[in-house]
Amino acid sequence: MVLPLAAASPASASAPVQSCNETHQARIFFWAVACAQPGQPVIGAFGTWRNVPITFGSGGDAGSAQASNYLTMVPNTEGGMFANRIEVGLYAEKTGATTSTYGPRWTELGNSGGKTKAITAGINPAVADNMNHTYMTVRQASGDQWDVLYDFNWVGSTTDQLKVPRGNSNRIDIGLEVMGPQHVSVPEIANRVQFMAENKAWSRAATADTAQVTTLGICGQSKGLPSDPTAVYTAPYCFNAKLTDATKFTQWTVSKPGATTSQASPLPSQSTGMFNGVDQKALSRCLATDPNACLTSVPGLSTCVQTAKVCNAAALQSAPRSSPRAGSGPEIADIGARAAASFGVAQNTVRVTPGTRAPGAAATFGLSLQSPAVSDTNVVTVESAAPNHGLEQRGLTFEGFRATYSASTGQLLDACWGQMCRS
Secondary structure, three states: OOOOOOOOOOOOOOOOHHHHHHHOOOOOOEEEEEEEOOOOOEEEEEEEEEOOOOEEOOOOOOOOOEEEEEEEEEOOHHHHHHOOEEEEEEEEEEOOOOOEEEEEEEEEEEOOEEEEEEOOEOOOOOOOOOOEEEEEEEEOOOOOOEEEEEOOEEEEEOOOOOOOOOOOOOEEEEEEEEEOHHHEEEEEEEEEEEEEEOOOOEEOOEHHHEEEEEOOOEOOOEOOEOOEOOOEOOOOOOEEEEEOOOOEOOOEEEEEOOOOOOOOOOOOOOOOOEEOOEEHHHHHHHHHHOHHHHHHHOOOHHHHHHOOOEOOHHHHOEOOOOOOOOOOOOOHHHHHHHHHHHHOOOHHHEEEEEEEOOOOEEEEOOEEEEOOOOOOOEEEEEEEEEEEOOOOOOOOOEEEEEEEEEOOOOOEEEEEEEHHHOO
16 A cells, blocks of 8 residues: 555655756766656656666776666655665676676665665576666655565665655656766666655656756757867767657656667566556566556556565566576675775775575565575675765765675675664
């Protein structure tokens, strides 16, 4: 269940230009993001796009290049760029001269730290197969916390989100973020987004209430240099980005040009019959063709994501992570160096410990689901008590972090920083 409809002062509707720019101003990362402020209380956010191939060049060290496409829900915008929020999306990171990791994960940024977890259940989550996937966060029926769903199945819940004042104008961000743009190539991603209001209906925000941030410049546009009027933004230091509807925020299309190899989309896994009130054949067909319409076109789906939160039978299977690289896997020292760089600490302050983690099952909403990040049993844990910025760019400093990586692929499985490591 979601929060019942209650009397509330309407939130102001306008493009959140200032808050969007403040949030995405850190120059170590570059963004092509659209921020929507629908002008009414939001209790759910839903985004969808395809698993496109993100590629990295041979230059740069491990951890020097990253790319992510994500949906962000900011439940309480009064904190500005420091506001607590939930992120869920697709992440890729360069881990060596010829290796990289790829897959979905979700992150919570809280009052005194943060946490992130890889999403390992579902259909090929760590494969760039050009298939549609869905990302969602829905406010819980009571309290101030939010559930996170991937491909219409629950993958986690927040623990440190702020109370939302009545009439607060929540904000939803969606789009592409890169670090080390000279090493990253991202083909076109069609981001579609909707929000759930307190009447439990899913809607699209107005384009007039949407701000656009492109911190590398748009490819082909003038740089505005008086000394060189003909100068334009060119690859690899530019984005292609645009809203495709003049009235409603239907789609934010983004890419960062570079050489990529497209892959044919395999047929999606099929499921039939009813599962938690959802027509599974209709859901499989919708996910393959028009996932943005699933919440309204698939019988029982909208109710299921609010109640049972486990709605996609085909995606309950546990999928393998990326294939291990040839040889014995990443060097332990390399993983330690990546972690130190990611959290912004000196390498001599981290403790690196190889080990194992036994597979297990988590009882979730009456079903036995594989716990996130347990398909990798050989792991490397990196810890430090040093002050760090976490896996975020809010200009804050936290005491200590812990991060666990797959020993075979180098994939980040989970991490926490600050007080969130103690909760």
